[in-house]
Amino acid sequence: MKEIKWGIIGCGDVTEVKSGPAFNKVPNSSLVAVMRRDVAKARDYASRHNVPAWYDNAEKLINDPEVNAVYIATPPLQHEEYTLLSLAAGKPVYVEKPMTLNTESALRMKNAAINFNVKLCVAHYRREQPIFLKVKQLLSDKVIGDIRFVQLQMLQSPAHNLIASTDTNWRLDPSISGGGLFHDLAPHQLDLMIYYFGKVSSSSGISVNQSKEYSADDLVTGQILFENGVVFNGTWCFTVSEADKKDICEITGSTGKISFPVFGNKITLKKDGYEEEFIFEALQHVQQPMIERVTAYFLGKGDNPCSAEQAILSMELMDSFTKTGRLK
Template identity: 40%
Template structure:
């Protein structure tokens, strides 16, 4: 079996436990090189994770002849810039979510990889997690009958970093126009298209209620899936307590789960209730990365590609349109 040598551009916090080790644990993959603009931090990361190469310049990693594939884990405003370079170098790519700040940027990335006939993946890893594939199996088995509506509410208190008005790229409107909505809601909206199919219409309202940062902090949205299922969501990042609740309503029952919290998934059908906890792996992107390998070996189709992620970006653009 061929070994694919991976490199990471932007070896920050998200790669420490969530994703980086998954590339080391997947058979047939090797994490061979990492890059960070602060080369001392890149060297430290490489030594701690037993990685042979480290760079302070992305072009050097991208053009390293030993590297077959690249995972872009930088803030989203730079994803397009690096992805186009990876495509030009003719290499496989996985991009951290959200794929890019706008649908237009996502379309540009997809075109570059399609022109080169290169595989492109996006780290919407919930599509590969067993707890959500179980939810999909309930839906596909018609456990709650014809699905009518999906609703998601996500809210949380303001972070200390935001209350202190310390700079945070996640709430900088130039990088993430809707702040934590861009970072967090993208996971759920992408998951809903995986569970219920693509969305044909979406709209919403986005405002800044707290004035703590330049990005939006309160968003509501409505959407319509191609199948006729309606959807609604509300996201607020200045409430007293954290809540994260999804409810899928059908003609014969209901499914409830949390997008982020380790809570049970619950099926109510024909007067019966089934509740189960399905643990996530230590490295939460493990199944996502293993599915990349399966596609490269023509064993399966990966559920999160550049095209599916671009659709999620389009939905978010529609919700955020003034």
């Protein structure tokens, strides 16, 4: 292949700005087909984004001879099915996070990629954003010495605004999303922790539905011991007041501390009695740096920026927090 010609399965709101337009903006890449079960919405998306073909059936898009790679942006319930169909057709897959509903499903997807010998990449796109690459550089350069522990808080009110709008709030239905809002937001944060600190030695957590406003748990806590000795503590709560909303990750080292929001644009470094800030411009298309890396990987010009094996690690962490630690 000299060019990746993408087809999107699930051209919903999340693809309008975050990802969809980027496929036509990176080298050797173009968006040639989209699919949505509502054919009128698929046609409208294609018209507005100048996409040549649209479908209301995923298999028709997968079998389109013009499509040579598939981006799966449906709710997690369909990730495994569409990934397996695409891999069986010999077409590499870029699948949204969370990779799927649970670890068992993710393992089936990984094994299918191996068995069909077709490439599979997961959209943990924050790995390639400048702000998080800067954090990784600061950690690698030991700017704050040896890392001791990480404290993360994601506190949102019921009127939160971090989630893309949808016709139905499927993210609150565990049968479709795998859990609740935790399963939508935590993959970003947990994948970054794996990206920064490596292999996990042990993990556990508590998961509970306190408000009973919907069927999914609305409070999750998690603890991780990494093999390098770093300790992580995280809290995700989606029922705090507007005044108590918080998005902060604090990495404490032997000589200082790095703080940043996972859904923001500023890093704060505190060390030796002084404070320094690094501020980054918001990206027009947040997935564009990742899509550039994925395209290069599919063309054989680079490594996999987030493999199934890597994504499964965050799936395992989420399961360890919400399955074994679930309180009735």
